[in-house]
Amino acid sequence: MMITKLEEKKQSMYDTVLNQFEKTADLIGLNPNIKKILSLTNNEIIVHFPVKMDNGKVEIFTGYRVQHNNALGPYKGGLRYHPTVDVDAAKALAMWMTWKTSLAGLPYGGAKGGIQIDPRNYSLGELERITRRFTYALGENIGPEHDIPAPDVNTNAQTMAWIADTYMSTKSPSERSQNQHVVTGKPVGSGGLEGRDRATGFGVYHTIKLLHRSRGETLEGKTFIVQGFGNVGYWASKFLVEDGAILLAVQDAHATLYNAEGISVPHLLEHSSPRKGSIKGFEGAKEIDPDEFFGLECDILIPAALGNQITEENAFKIKATVVAEGANGPTNPEGEEVLLSRGITVIPDILCNSGGVIGSYFEWLQNRNGELWQMDEVLEKLEKKLTQVFKNVEGAVKEKNTDWRTAAYIIAISRIELAYNQRGIFP
Ligand SMILES: NC(=O)C1=CN([C@@H]2O[C@H](COP(=O)(O)OP(=O)(O)OC[C@H]3O[C@@H](n4cnc5c(N)ncnc54)[C@H](OP(=O)(O)O)[C@@H]3O)[C@@H](O)[C@H]2O)C=CC1
Numbered sequence: 001m002m003i004t005k006l007e008e009k010k011q012s013m014y015d016t017v018l019n020q021f022e023k024t025a026d027l028i029g030l031n032p033n034i035k036k037i038l039s040l041t042n043n044e045i046i047v048h049f050p051v052k053m054d055n056g057k058v059e060i061f062t063g064y065r066v067q068h069n070n071a072l073g074p075y076k077g078g079l080r081y082h083p084t085v086d087v088d089a090a091k092a093l094a095m096w097m098t099w100k101t102s103l104a105g106l107p108y109g110g111a112k113g114g115i116q117i118d119p120r121n122y123s124l125g126e127l128e129r130i131t132r133r134f135t136y137a138l139g140e141n142i143g144p145e146h147d148i149p150a151p152d153v154n155t156n157a158q159t160m161a162w163i164a165d166t167y168m169s170t171k172s173p174s175e176r177s178q179n180q181h182v183v184t185g186k187p188v189g190s191g192g193l194e195g196r197d198r199a200t201g202f203g204v205y206h207t208i209k210l211l212h213r214s215r216g217e218t219l220e221g222k223t224f225i226v227q228g229f230g231n232v233g234y235w236a237s238k239f240l241v242e243d244g245a246i247l248l249a250v251q252d253a254h255a256t257l258y259n260a261e262g263i264s265v266p267h268l269l270e271h272s273s274p275r276k277g278s279i280k281g282f283e284g285a286k287e288i289d290p291d292e293f294f295g296l297e298c299d300i301l302i303p304a305a306l307g308n309q310i311t312e313e314n315a316f317k318i319k320a321t322v323v324a325e326g327a328n329g330p331t332n333p334e335g336e337e338v339l340l341s342r343g344i345t346v347i348p349d350i351l352c353n354s355g356g357v358i359g360s361y362f363e364w365l366q367n368r369n370g371e372l373w374q375m376d377e378v379l380e381k382l383e384k385k386l387t388q389v390f391k392n393v394e395g396a397v398k399e400k401n402t403d404w405r406t407a408a409y410i411i412a413i414s415r416i417e418l419a420y421n422q423r424g425i426f427p
């Protein structure tokens with residue numbers, strides 16, 4: 001059977017996460033029974049549901065929720081609306097969530113899902129109806145103590161508000177308010193956490209800062225380039241520039257922009273927001289060939305878009321000395337081998353972008369306890385938690401004399417192994 005380019009890409013995202021897992025499992029001598037369990041996903045839920053479009057016609061949509069593992073707590077992870085969403089992509093992304101929540105020491109497992117659509121093709125009203133029908137179709141496969149979705153690519157606080165409202169409406173009046181934490185990343189005012197919007201980007205920035213600090217450097221004058229100017233790319237850029245770094249180039253799905261003098265983050269946001277997120281046409285930078293992006297001279301590269309962007313085909317071009325993975329799975333194993341052999345430090349996704357799920361955990365606690373946390377309190381707690389997680393990984397890098405991803409995986413997988421062993425199931 002002929003494999004299309006797109007299918008090859010999706011296939012390799014799942015291969016990537018399995019390769020990373022198996023490498024660590026072998027390194028730490030993971031109990032073979034636990035290895036078997038973690039190699040597979042617990043549940044793969046696929047739902048088909050009808051939605052009436054603005055023109056009166058009915059379209060059938062396909063939605064996914066893959067629950068990888070819940071040894072440490074309820075399943076947790078985002079929902080993505082994108083044409084590349086399918087069961088393999090969701091499996092890979094769900095596994096990454098398991099490692100991420102474990103590494104961060106959160107009482108969660110890992111899940112991911114979404115709908116295979118390009119949301120740009122639908123009106124706001126249609127997106128609302130699609131989201132509500134998807135939630136209804138998922139039914140009790142999600143739940144505040146069972147599986148808690150959150151925003152990911154092309155979903156946001158509004159999407160989460162529709163999900164929470166639909167899910168809560170299926171409960172009896174007395175139970176409704178106890179179910180608000182069925183999703184995190186909600187709008188502030190509807191149970192959302194102050195600061196969850198910036199939590200992932202803040203984490204990307206903070207881990208980059210900590211890495212530089214551990215080398216006796218600051219971010220003042222450091223140059224960086226960002227792929228993706230959505231939630232993660234924007235907030236990471238904003239915090240970095242506020243700390244003295246210079247944004248040289250930005251790439252999204254529609255354009256690649258470059259300015260040797262630095263790109264203004266607020267101006268680029270102002271330009272891109274009303275145009276549904278695209279940076280194309282921004283006057284504060286020149287548009288360059290997308291193929292030039294990874295080879296640009298800079299200190300830090302932040303992939304903050306989709307998976308499998310840094311591969312053996314372009315890793316040799318990268319000039320940055322630090323790759324900070326805002327996206328999930330942006331580097332394939334072959335690409336990483338090239339980066340490491342060239343002395344480039346990779347801050348792995350499960351550490352670098354973990355600010356998002358840590359923020360989600362705070363929101364979940366806030367809802368569960370009927371509290372309202374303030375922005376300064378949230379950012380302080382987030383910074384403290386991220387610093388602790390970073391130091392744990394840094395310690396393992398030194399102790400095991402290994403790269404950052406392997407160190408992070410050793411911690412994450414060992415914690416899950418310990419939980420299984422403590423239950424006494426696998427002598
Ligand atoms: N949101 C969160 O809290 C978290 C997100 N992540 C990960 O971060 C990444 C980005 O997520 P998020 O910022 O939320 O998503 P958004 O939807 O907010 O933004 C996605 C960005 O990626 C760009 N993009 C899409 N396809 C391509 C492409 N082929 N080449 C270049 N750029 C592209 C989009 O461009 P365009 O607008 O032109 O389509 C957009 O700028 C994902 O990998 C996600 O899983 C990880 C942890 C938490």
Ligand SMILES: O=C(O)CCC(=O)C(=O)O
Nearest residue numbers: 077078150152356357360
């Ligand atoms: O906030 C969350 O629960 C998960 C966010 C997410 O999807 C991710 O970290 O990749």
